[in-house]
Amino acid sequence: MNELDDSQLKEIIAVVMKVDVGEISEATSMDTLEKWDSLAHMNLVLTLESEYGISLPDDDAVNMTSYKLIKMVLGELLGGLK
Amino acid sequence: MKKQNTIDCDLELVSRAHTVLEDPESSKFQIIKSVQILEHIAYPKNVKVGVSSNIVTDSLGVFLKKYGFISGVNVDVVVGNYDDIAGDMGAFAAQNLDYVVVMPFFDNLLPSFETQCLLMPADNLTAKKEEFRNLCRLAFQKVKFFKQVFVTNCHQSGVYSQVLGQGDVANIIDEFNHILHEEIAKHGNVTLIDAAAIVSENGRKNCIDSRFYYLNKAPYTDSFLDVIALTITNVTKGYESYFKKVLVVDCDNTIWGGIVGEDLIGGIQLNPFDYPGNIFWKIQHDIMYLHSKGVLVCLASKNNLADVDEVLADHPHVLLKESALISKKVNWIDKADNIRVLAEELNLGLDSFIFLDDSDFECESVKQQLPMVETFQVPKDISKYPDLMAKIKQRFDVVEGNDSNQTAKYRLRAQAIELENSSSTRTDYLKSLNLKVRIYSDSISDIVRISELSQKTNQFNLTGRRYSISEIEARMLDDDFIVYSIDVSDRFGSSGLTGILVARVSKQVIFIENFCMSCRILGRGIENIVWSAVVGDAHKDGVTSIIGEYIASSKNSQVESLYAGLGFNQIEDFNENKQQYEIFLEDFLQPTNEWITYERIR
DSSP: OOOOOOOOOOOOHHEEEEEEGGGOOTTTTHHHHHHHHHHHHHHHHHHHHHHHTTOOOOHHHHHHHHHHHHHHHHHHHHHOOO | OOOOOOTTHHHHHHHHHHHHOOOOOOOOHHHHHHHHHHHHHHSSEEEEEEEESSSOOTTHHHHHHHHHHTTTTEEEEEEEETOOOHHHHHHHTTTTTTTTEEOOOOGGGSSSSSHHHHHHHHHHHHHHHHHOEEEEEOTTTGGGGGGGEEEEEEOOOOOOOTTTTTTTTHHHHHEEEEEEHHHHTTTTTTTEHHHHHHHHOOHHHHHHOOHHHHHHSBBBBBHHHHHHHHHHHTTTTHHTTTOOEEEOOOBBBTBBBOOHHHHHHHHOOOOOOSHHHHHHHHHHHHHHHHTTTEEEEEEEESOOOOHHHHHHHHHHTOOSSGGGEEEESSSSSOHHHHHHHHHHHOOOOGGGEEEEOHHHHHHHHHHHHHHTTTEEHHHHHGGGGGHHHHHHHHOOOSEEEEEEEHHHHHHHHHHHHHHHHHHSHHHHHHHHTTTEEEEEOOOOGGGHHHHHHHHOOOOOESSOOOOOOHHHHHHHHOOOEEEEEEEEEEEEEEEEEEEEEEEEEEEEEEEEEEEOOOOGGSSHHHHHHHHHHHHHHHHHHOOOOOEEEOOOOOOOGTTHHHHHHTOOEEEEETTTTTEEEEEGGGGGOOOOOTTEEEEEEE
């Protein structure tokens, strides 16, 4: 899959963070979600990479610590694929 | 999600989650999601696995759970603290974990150790090696608290220098691995996982993710951890949820190319220097390897016996010879029927069988009639056959290394059955066996085998009590307990340690905590002879009576009336599944076993 679907992205974040999908919103970030620690973040990056078939550059991998930033980074990468 | 049990959960959801886990193409997201669904299901078996490392390996948990669920086992994973292997082992022991995975990562023994070690003063490197040895010793002190401990070996994680200083790091890593091997060898239940081989098989780039190594100290990729989890699941036989013992193979186009009935011995393909003979020759090597590891190999082939025998005896390249085969079913009978007969002859359940054949028809027929037999079909693309054989070998992966003469033991049994049919009376037959029984008490050197027997035995097992290695050791050292072990041999050879009896002496009573015998040797009166030892010791200790207990399980009904048969009287009937029996020593009559020579060894 390489189309960015909001509800799919929220579900991935929710599953990796082990929270209910209702807890993930546009405003969710490492600061607002307690379970989003550095280990969970690593897991999230790896899961997104395998799910979207992409490889994230170091800076993006480290810095995309909110729902909005993830959406932006993925949007650019996947848009570039088209 | 709330805790659910299997009855009210969505069965379709569960089956879809299983399908995802079994599909090697599933993404990490799908795997995590499926694992989360299945975690809320009640599985018949639960095991606890601890993971300890000097790096972050949390993701291993998902893959251990994945392969656990595939085997029908719920795996509870406990992750230790970062870089505290010795401390973790103590904590894991206190938490009663079943299995432990220890993963020392060479490059993180000190920061960037692969680079640092090349410049280190020799004294410092020597000191580091000693420290590593001490760490292993300290960590392995606790291994007897677990069923099995897995340790990955050291390997290089950075890029090998192609020319300059080539091999320097590799040599140092070899030295560390040498230490690791020496320390592992001191313990019966510690198994080495060759992480170095996994890295070289899959490629360093696919196993090491430098981003998360430098960022989170988590160097291993999911694909590497997946292989580790699969290996552990295979070696523990799905955490003892399955037990494969027998490989039944077809002949034509399975252990050689071509059809011997048509191509004749000169026309079949088994030449290591020709295609496709080289593939079948390799396959025969693999089968011989399994044989050397104690797997029982049988033939099931629709052929004329004389044709097959000629190949086994006379083909210049044949490796799989008569002596490696436990039984041959070369006839024109349905293969499923032949497999049923084999199961009876070997006294093993059909679920311990793997069947390998090239024919669609035979594979389908066995799958349908005997779904509990695991069936594999030789691929149409014959070059993929070695990969399939690698998969079959993994199904047989064994923890203990001491089972390699198992074929000999089972062959003895098969020969003994034949002899039984030719002897006129049962007593004549038993006499002709020259049975020798040795009974040991508190034999420290047999601790591992004794614990193993208590874990494995289901049918002749009076109370179902299982003992870990440490529990046996504790009883041997305790004056109030006597652990008897029974060793049997006959004219065909030794059957090894085949029975145990754990007795607790309190005041004037001996209480039999459990009595187990391997079913391999039943029906020869050996189960009676052990009482000579128990009663003999009882007299010495001033004991007046013996109390035995029977706790019913789904498999041990054959020993339901053992105590009654020996003249014990029922004293307690706790419920329909648990009864106690007692006999006064003066009333005990030792059953006669004129055909057994008995020796008491202290």
